[in-house]
Amino acid sequence: MPVRSIRIEDLKSALKNGDTAGMDPARTWCAQLEAGDILYFPQTPVPIPAEDLHFLLGQQQTGSKLHKNIAYKPNRDQLTGADATTATPGLVEQLHAVMRRYSASVAGFLTQFLAPYEQRWILDYASYRPLEEESRDLPARRRNDLLHTDAFPTRPTRGRRILRFFHNIHPTRTRDWVVGQPFPRVVGAFVPGLLPVPRPDGALKRAGKRMAQATGLAKLIPQWKRTPYDEFMMRLHNAMKENAEFQRSCAKEHVQFPPGSSWMVYTETVPHAVLAGQYALEQTFLVEAAAMVTPESAPVAILEKMAGARLV
Ligand SMILES: O=C(O)CCC(=O)C(=O)O
Numbered sequence: 001m002p003v004r005s006i007r008i009e010d011l012k013s014a015l016k017n018g019d020t021a022g023m024d025p026a027r028t029w030c031a032q033l034e035a036g037d038i039l040y041f042p043q044t045p046v047p048i049p050a051e052d053l054h055f056l057l058g059q060q061q062t063g064s065k066l067h068k069n070i071a072y073k074p075n076r077d078q079l080t081g082a083d084a085t086t087a088t089p090g091l092v093e094q095l096h097a098v099m100r101r102y103s104a105s106v107a108g109f110l111t112q113f114l115a116p117y118e119q120r121w122i123l124d125y126a127s128y129r130p131l132e133e134e135s136r137d138l139p140a141r142r143r144n145d146l147l148h149t150d151a152f153p154t155r156p157t158r159g160r161r162i163l164r165f166f167h168n169i170h171p172t173r174t175r176d177w178v179v180g181q182p183f184p185r186v187v188g189a190f191v192p193g194l195l196p197v198p199r200p201d202g203a204l205k206r207a208g209k210r211m212a213q214a215t216g217l218a219k220l221i222p223q224w225k226r227t228p229y230d231e232f233m234m235r236l237h238n239a240m241k242e243n244a245e246f247q248r249s250c251a252k253e254h255v256q257f258p259p260g261s262s263w264m265v266y267t268e269t270v271p272h273a274v275l276a277g278q279y280a281l282e283q284t285f286l287v288e289a290a291a292m293v294t295p296e297s298a299p300v301a302i303l304e305k306m307a308g309a310r311l312v
C-alpha cells in the first residue's frame, strides 16, 4: 500500500507545466489513488488561514465545548455536531464560516489536482475531528481504530467511490494510521468463506425497495436505500471490524502523518484505522466510478465481475 509523497515544490511545477513528455501528472495521480495508494503531502497544498487555524485549535482554552465530531454539509450549507448547549451562537457561526471556507478550498484544489475527473463527484461532508483518537470508547462498528473500509450506514453511494482528503492541524503531534492490503486481497479474505459473493436483488426485493423509496419508508430503514453493492460494502465494513482474527493477523503498515501534512485516499477500498492523533480536518468526495482513469479498478467493477451481474 504505497504512500506517495508529493513535495509542494514538485506539485507547483507539475501543475504549472502540465503535460510534459506525454505524461499528464494529474492522470498519474488519479491512477495511483485508484490503485490504492495514499497521496501524501508533507506540506498541505490547502493551507488554512492563520486565524481559522487559531480558532479551530483555540476552542479548548476558551472553555466552550465545540469539540465533538463536527460535520459541514456543503449542499445545504449546514453545520452539525457543534454542541449548542455549551457553544455560543457566535462561536457556532464562526465555526460554520471556517468549515465553509475549508470545504470550498479543498474542492478548488482537487478540481485542478484531479482534473481528469472533471468534477464528476458529489462534494460530500467536510468534518472537523477535535477529539483525541487514542482510546475513544465507541461500539465496535463505530470504532475507527479497527482496520476497515468505509461504508456509510445511512448514505449509500450506489457505486460512487469515497475519496477523502485529510489535514492534520495538530501543532505538534502526528496522526497515526494503520493501512491494510489492497481491496481485492481483503475481499478474498472474506468471500466466500465469511461473506457471500454479492448478488443482484431478486424481483421481490427490488419491488420492496422501490415501494420503500416511494413511500418514504426507506428513510427509516437504511437497508432499503442500499443497492446490492452498498449492502456488500456495509457488510464488509462490519465484518472487518468484528473479526478479531483478521484484525490481528492481516498484513498492515503503520503510517504517521506529521503536523501540517495532508493526505488523500480512496477509503472505501483501502483498509485504514486511526490509532492516535487529535485535530484533523477532512473533506469527502463521492466520485463517479465511470470517471476513473482505470474504471476496472473501481470496487463496483471488481464486485460486478465477481457476481457476473450488475450490482447498482
Ligand atoms: O479520522 C481519521 O483519521 C480517520 C477515521 C476514519 O477511519 C473515518 O473517518 O472513516
Ligand SMILES: [Fe+2]
Residues within 6 Å of the ligand: 144, 148, 149, 150, 267, 272
Ligand atoms: Fe474510515
